[in-house]
Amino acid sequence: MKFLHIWVLCGNNSTKQTIRKVTIQAFIILLIFSVTTVMCYSLFSYSPLLKINKHKLPFHDLTEPESFPSTSVKKCDIFSGEWVPNPEAPYYTNTTCWAIHEHQNCMKYGRPDTEFMKWRWKPYECELPIFNPLQFLEIMRGKSMAFVGDSLSRNHMQSMICLLSRVEWPVDVSYMNDFSFKQWKYSSYNFTMANFWTPHLVRARKAYSNSVLFNVYLDEFDETWITQIKEFDYVIINGGQWFLGPMVFYENLKVVGCQYCDLENVTHLNLYYGYRKTFRTVFKAINSLENFKGATFLRTFSPSHFENGVWNKGGNCVRTEPFKSNETKLKGHDLELHKIQLEEFIIAQKEGIKKGLKFMLLDTTQAMLLRPDGHPNRYGYWSDQNMTLYNDCVHWCLPGPIDIWSDFLLEMLKMNGVNSTC
């Protein structure tokens, strides 16, 4: 793990660049986790054996839906609100759901407190109903949903599998034996769910093997997912943390600049440049897909919560309660990345209307900003004297706060009418 102490170039706006150690918050953690997931997923792929664990939680709140009323009036902004206590949560545990990724199975690794699971999101002007798996599956009958992005996409999909497990377990119908490209089918509902691993969203390659430096081709589609999503009815896109790391930006196959790279004569371009171009390319790709009729959700940037130091200097996230909205504010790169997403989303949405494509904003940033208590911190693995392991204040424990991403998603599906995806 010594490679984590990387020295990187950090440009100042002049041509002179100085070398200094920088914090690439979160980014390296994602790298670590993408390596170790290989091991964990080999466990995961034995999951059919674990299905003996079909014990269901009390089900009294689930009724077969006849219609799908949305309790919120159209005007309500479901993304502005506060976390309020919900003693009924969680709706699954690590013993009822096998889909929880090792590194997010916080209870298994000894997290002592449980209060962090017992909150729901209360929009100021309406109620956000708790996810109803029966309703969701009914709406998804005969449809398909793709989760596209980094490990937080997978974190979301696994949360959803667990939430749906009170009704049905999916079967693995993956077309390749790769944890980054899983496909799950809910047979009784003919509903397919898939995840596509693409942390930079556009085409990107490691600059050399074992490098933390990536070549990112800002104007090129990532064919591994863009060619796959056209049959999907719903596509949920996210991305962010990986843009905090070292990158060389390419356009037209030429180097246009870089962030934290130690290449001579390459101008510094910050992550905001790359981030904006990336979303522009991604939305352009979707809007130009032939035969794609699906709705695209942008799930906005998920802030990390390192305190008491940066990620590789003892930074941690030890809080056990959410913030109130008056206790913190979106700032720094969280604010800037979110702003860029919104701006590019609006451009894409306008373009989409012309093509008959729907774009929807799953604007979870503010809600997640208020959840410094929801990360694994040091409860994502056993401690190991032989290795320095960093605290994870990026991903989210399951069960945990990202379970409400599905509350939002279902509510948006209902608000937008069940039968009209376009």
Ligand SMILES: *[C@@H]1O[C@H](CO)[C@@H](O)[C@H](O)[C@H]1NC(C)=O
């Ligand atoms: C679930 O969490 C408990 C602690 O609450 C732990 O003892 C157990 O090993 C975990 N089980 C699984 C299957 O992760």
Ligand SMILES: *[C@@H]1O[C@H](CO)[C@@H](O)[C@H](O)[C@H]1NC(C)=O
């Ligand atoms: C299942 O859904 C797919 C679309 O996702 C559709 O093409 C297919 O005909 C459906 N199958 C059944 C048996 O309804």
Ligand SMILES: *[C@@H]1O[C@H](CO)[C@@H](O)[C@H](O)[C@H]1NC(C)=O
């Ligand atoms: C960088 O630019 C200088 C001055 O133009 C030149 O002498 C040098 O060879 C260049 N280095 C590389 C690696 O291109």
Ligand SMILES: *[C@@H]1O[C@H](CO)[C@@H](O)[C@H](O)[C@H]1NC(C)=O
């Ligand atoms: C935030 O608002 C709550 C009421 O919702 C109040 O009790 C608390 O004092 C406020 N905190 C700050 C830091 O303003």
Ligand SMILES: *[C@@H]1O[C@H](CO)[C@@H](O)[C@H](O)[C@H]1NC(C)=O
């Ligand atoms: C640490 O390394 C030593 C020697 O390589 C090994 O014997 C020991 O089992 C390791 N400890 C752990 C906890 O992995």
